[in-house]
Amino acid sequence: MKNLLSLVTAASLALTLGVAAHAADAPAAAASAPAKAPTAQQSKMATCNADAKTKALKGDERKAFMKDCLSANKQAKQQDKMKSCNADAKTKALKGDERKAFMKSCLSAQPAA
Known part of the structure; x- marks a missing residue:
């Protein structure tokens, strides 16, 4: 049970970091596109x-x-x-x-x- 909980927590953390990194890239992409x-x-x-x-x-x-x-x-x-x-x-x-x-x-x- 502890292993399953650790695995779910690790997956959630990885997903959160991935979304945060993608969100950080979005303004840069929008800024590079011409208005x-x-x-x-x-x-x-x-x-x-x-x-x-x-x-x-x-x-x-x-x-x-x-x-x-x-x-x-x-x-x-x-x-x-x-x-x-x-x-x-x-x-x-x-x-x-x-x-x-x-x-x-x-x-x-x-x-x-």
Whole structure:
């Protein structure tokens, strides 16, 4: 019984030391990895959060502000697309049903990346 208890204690000690050594290596590994640059969405979120904090917004007012702030770029893109499609339709001198069909096609097309 004493041998079994000694063996279990030794195994527990070895496991604890192994985990501690691995934990000590983890910060070094993380420090050596290059920091990732924030994505465009993360940058936008940080900017919107800073603006909301500056305005001291709370609760539903903050939610509404964040929603508008984060979707502002999508609205600008859609407006730019509308202007471009209108200009193309005008250049092609489209009228009536032809223009409607062209605009529908143009506005639903995926933007070039």
